Amino acid sequence: MKYEELSKEVSYALRHAPWEYELEMDTEGWVSMEQLLNALNTEGKFGNITQNDLAVMIDKSEKKRHEIKAGKIRAMYGHSILMHIVKEKKTPPDKLYHGTARRFVESIKKNGLLPMSRQYVHLSTDIDTAKKVGLRRDENPCILEIDSKRAYDDGVVFYHGNEKVWLADKIPPCYISEL
Ligand code: HQG
Structure with a gap:
């Protein structure tokens, strides 16, 4: 099983294009496992996939990108779809970090960190x-x-993504410094 390729396709479906896979997504980003498996197995690129294959895919990944619960699966962050995905508001750690390209820094210092093409920073x-x-x-x-x-x-409101990723709607420049 090509788990990395499978993970990329599942991320694409759950973060960016659920309609291409005929997935009905709720406001927290959950879709039915059965619908996702049907779509992937109709496409047939990965052979006949089961829920266990997706569980192994999540387990093997160095980042926790997806989660499975009660017959459903969702991406934990990264969404760009139009429908707003509601995340859990939480108190963040005292410091957080953002790695970016040098060419973006001037604009970030002026305008703050913005979600750009995704729903959250x-x-x-x-x-x-x-x-x-x-x-x-x-x-x-x-x-x-x-x-x-x-x-x-x-x-400023923060949301929990996974154990290493936190999300925010926007971070104004006054809270950002260069290391
Ligand atoms: C930049 C991957 C100019 C921002 C990663 C970033 C992450 C600005 C880019 C997750 C700006 C957006 C998300 C401003 C922000 N002016 N540039 N005002 N505000 N930017 O990919 O954080 O492997 O949407 O610095 O590991 O790079 O896919 O965000 O460079 O966790 O699971 O605009 O995606 O996870 O880029 O990455 P992205 P990101 P996965």
């Missing part, structure tokens, strides 16, 4: 994770430190 719990995120766009990424405690105390 994505933040990392540690510098190493932020660096990996930034390396997707720049071989020498810039790591930004977010004063999430002060932001939260001032009313």
Whole structure:
């Protein structure tokens, strides 16, 4: 089983294009496991997939991108679809990090961190994770430190993604500094 390829396709379906797979998604991003398996198995690219294959795919991945509960599956972050995905509001750790390309830093310092094509800004719990995120766009990424405690105390809302990813609607420039 090509788990990495399968994970990319499941992320694409659950984050960006549920309609292409005829999935009915609720406001928390859950879809029926049966619908997703039907769509993937009709396409047939990965052979005949079962729920257990998707559970192994989640388990094998170095990042926890998806979760399965009560016959349903969802992506834990990364959504770009028009329908708003409701996330759980939570108190963030005191500091969070964001790895990005050097070419974006001037605009981020001026306008703050914005969700761009996704529904939320994505933040990392540690510098190493932020660096990996930034390396997707720049071989020498810039790591930004977010004063999430002060932001939260001032009313900025944070949401839980997974154990390493936190989300926010927007982070104003006054809470962002370059490491
Ligand atoms: C930048 C992956 C200019 C922002 C990762 C980022 C993550 C601005 C890009 C998750 C800006 C958006 C999300 C502003 C933000 N001006 N540029 N005002 N505000 N940006 O991909 O955080 O492997 O939507 O810095 O690991 O890079 O797919 O966000 O560079 O966890 O599971 O706009 O996706 O996870 O890019 O990545 P993205 P991201 P997976």
